[in-house]
Amino acid sequence: MKKFFMLSNEEIKRSFKLYLSILTMLVIVELTSVVYQVLHYQSKLEDLMKKERLTEMEAVDQLNGPLTFGDATNYFKYMIAIGIMFTILYAFQIWYRDWYGESKYIYRLLMLPGKRITILLSKLTTVLVFVCGFMGIQWITILISRRLYEWLLPEHLQAASKIIGESAALNMLYTFNVIDTFVILALALFVITMVFLFVLTERSYQKGKALLTIAKDVALLIVPFIALRYLFDLTSMLIPNQQVFVYLSFILIYFIYISWKCVRLLNHKVSI
Amino acid sequence: MRRYKEMIIVGSIAGVTLLSYFGYAASIKGSDYEVESIRKENADALKKVNIEIENGDIKPTRYNIQLDGQIHSESQNYITGLFNSYAADFPADFYRFLSKEDVFTSEMGSRTYGIEVKASQLNYHSYDRSTQKQFKKTLSHRLTVPDREMADIRVFHQDGMNVYVQRDDHGTKEKSTVLLLNLAKGKVEPLQSEQLKTNQERHYVAVNDYGIVYREIAYDAEGVEKDSAYYLDNGKGIKRIKALDAYAAEGNFNAAENSQSLIAYGASDSEKSKSIKWSTYDFKTNQVKQHKVEGQHAYRFNGSYTMIAQGKLYHIANINDSDFQVTVVDTKNESISYQGIIKDKNAKKNRLVQDVTVSE
Numbered sequence: 317m318k319k320f321f322m323l324s325n326e327e328i329k330r331s332f333k334l335y336l337s338i339l340t341m342l343v344i345v346e347l348t349s350v351v352y353q354v355l356h357y358q359s360k361l362e363d364l365m366k367k368e369r370l371t372e373m374e375a376v377d378q379l380n381g382p383l384t385f386g387d388a389t390n391y392f393k394y395m396i397a398i399g400i401m402f403t404i405l406y407a408f409q410i411w412y413r414d415w416y417g418e419s420k421y422i423y424r425l426l427m428l429p430g431k432r433i434t435i436l437l438s439k440l441t442t443v444l445v446f447v448c449g450f451m452g453i454q455w456i457t458i459l460i461s462r463r464l465y466e467w468l469l470p471e472h473l474q475a476a477s478k479i480i481g482e483s484a485a486l487n488m489l490y491t492f493n494v495i496d497t498f499v500i501l502a503l504a505l506f507v508i509t510m511v512f513l514f515v516l517t518e519r520s521y522q523k524g525k526a527l528l529t530i531a532k533d534v535a536l537l538i539v540p541f542i543a544l545r546y547l548f549d550l551t552s553m554l555i556p557n558q559q560v561f562v563y564l565s566f567i568l569i570y571f572i573y574i575s576w577k578c579v580r581l582l583n584h585k586v587s588i
Numbered sequence: 589m590r591r592y593k594e595m596i597i598v599g600s601i602a603g604v605t606l607l608s609y610f611g612y613a614a615s616i617k618g619s620d621y622e623v624e625s626i627r628k629e630n631a632d633a634l635k636k637v638n639i640e641i642e643n644g645d646i647k648p649t650r651y652n653i654q655l656d657g658q659i660h661s662e663s664q665n666y667i668t669g670l671f672n673s674y675a676a677d678f679p680a681d682f683y684r685f686l687s688k689e690d691v692f693t694s695e696m697g698s699r700t701y702g703i704e705v706k707a708s709q710l711n712y713h714s715y716d717r718s719t720q721k722q723f724k725k726t727l728s729h730r731l732t733v734p735d736r737e738m739a740d741i742r743v744f745h746q747d748g749m750n751v752y753v754q755r756d757d758h759g760t761k762e763k764s765t766v767l768l769l770n771l772a773k774g775k776v777e778p779l780q781s782e783q784l785k786t787n788q789e790r791h792y793v794a795v796n797d798y799g800i801v802y803r804e805i806a807y808d809a810e811g812v813e814k815d816s817a818y819y820l821d822n823g824k825g826i827k828r829i830k831a832l833d834a835y836a837a838e839g840n841f842n843a844a845e846n847s848q849s850l851i852a853y854g855a856s857d858s859e860k861s862k863s864i865k866w867s868t869y870d871f872k873t874n875q876v877k878q879h880k881v882e883g884q885h886a887y888r889f890n891g892s893y894t895m896i897a898q899g900k901l902y903h904i905a906n907i908n909d910s911d912f913q914v915t916v917v918d919t920k921n922e923s924i925s926y927q928g929i930i931k932d933k934n935a936k937k938n939r940l941v942q943d944v945t946v947s948e
Contacts, residue, residue: 555684
């Protein structure tokens with residue numbers, strides 16, 4: 317356990333500045349985008365009133381109504397996409413920096429006494445904690461943005477909406493159901509483990525064989541899915557609820573398989 | 589502790605911010621319903637009525653309310669969203685049949701029907717949610733197999749073992765056919781086949797000794813409804829049932845148990861009224877009789893829900909932003925057999941009645 321905490325802290329320490337910089341950048345860009353959207357809307361409104369000689373109500377009508385919070389947070393979806401991209405790239409980088417870094421850190425890691433699974437778990441925990449941080453900070457940014465929106469925009473130009481607005485991306489991430497948050501984190505865990513499997517496979521075999529092994533593992537996910545779908549459509553042997561149960565069971569079994577394979581590669585195959 | 593400084597900082601950022609989100613989610617209050625009965629004749633019957641109310645809130649929740657006071661609420665999440673609640677209402681083999689690509693599905697009251705037309709046979713399955721009984725029959729027939737994309741088949745009337753089916757073929761020419769599925773004899777009998785005009789739609793309603801009743805809707809070139817009316821076709825001639833014109837636009841009707849009259853309801857009314865109204869059309873006299881009962885509270889017409897099951901009219905409507913008045917009316921003797929209020933202690937707005945089921 318001590319080794320796990322030490323390794324996890326070490327991983328976080330090595331990315332600490334990068335992570336905090338990205339978090340700060342995302343928060344600043346998002347808050348700036350809200351200010352920009354509100355000011356831009358107000359300036360468009362004033363322009364319309366001056367040029368077309370309209371009353372404020374008529375100008376609001378021409379702009380398709382008051383500015384919604386969803387409009388004001390329109391750029392958030394791009395920031396969320398950047399956050400997801402960063403997480404996936406970081407899942408690659410957390411391994412490759414150990415091989416390609418100046419100090420060849422992987423030598424020290426693999427020579428450490430104790431089970432190698434701890435290395436895998438510490439890296440997995442680091443990426444997951446970063447994902448949780450992204451989700452949490454994004455939530456706080458939404459709350460601050462809401463205050464900004466209400467403070468900057470006169471009340472009669474605001475549109476009533478729920479706290480997170482109408483953005484599809486925000487509505488998917490924040491459903492206000494704890495189970496959904498764990499489903500999102502489970503999905504993140506699945507994707508991160510897949511990335512880890514690709515890296516460890518690439519590090520374990522020569523190029524051609526590594527590519528073939530990765531292709532085989534991806535096929536092991538996709539082919540049974542298509543086959544099951546085809547079988548269910550053809551035979552109607554299971555009702556949709558039973559089909560969902562089969563699909564979920566398959567994903568769980570596949571996750572156990574890739575986790576087991578990651579551990580196996582790290583214990584027996586990975587070469588320095 | 590200082591050795592784990594970075595881990596503690598990042599962990600705290602993630603933990604505190606996510607906990608604030610969970611705290612906010614937990615602070616969102618849903619509805620807290622209770623049923624307050626004003627008038628009831630038969631307490632046992634109350635258990636059989638289930639009212640499903642959904643919210644349009646940030647946290648989607650479905651409330652199942654029984655008039656005897658039993659209330660179940662279920663929050664929806666990604667996992668429950670994967671499972672189809674519609675499928676849970678049926679036995680597995682019935683749902684399996686409905687899921688087949690070439691099966692046409694329709695509903696009438698508490699019954700769900702599935703019809704599969706093959707080259708030499710017609711497979712008929714039905715399931716009654718109130719009695720939980722399933723019925724299967726294979727009937728011989730000599731009809732063309734409908735194109736799944738260009739046709740529609742639905743049951744519109746059932747009289748014992750006689751099931752009346754409307755088949756629409758939307759080819760280059762719109763054609764509407766009425767078929768009688770004689771479940772006792774295992775036969776399919778075509779009763780009527782009509783070529784419809786363009787921009788015309790027909791919905792068959794009922795069949796009795798006086799003929800076949802249907803509702804016809806005419807659209808203008810832009811697809812906007814311009815006329816809708818009920819007609820009675822007795823085989824010799826067709827007459828418009830003018831007495832039902834006020835109800836034709838809504839299209840809410842039920843054939844009375846004896847098939848001698850038609851009960852129409854849900855016609856637009858004043859926004860706030862205490863009266864619950866419906867009409868019966870008597871085929872024999874060709875007369876429409878208006879009926880009404882007075883409820884305890886004035887209700888809002890918009891968003892109100894009315895249906896007829898087992899000779900009773902079920903009417904659920906908002907009496908204010910959050911509370912509903914439930915009225916069960918015996919249509920035979922025009923009396924209220926139950927009236928009650930579904931009260932929301934948290935006074936939440938924007939709730940909508942999704943479904944009402946009455947089990948036997």
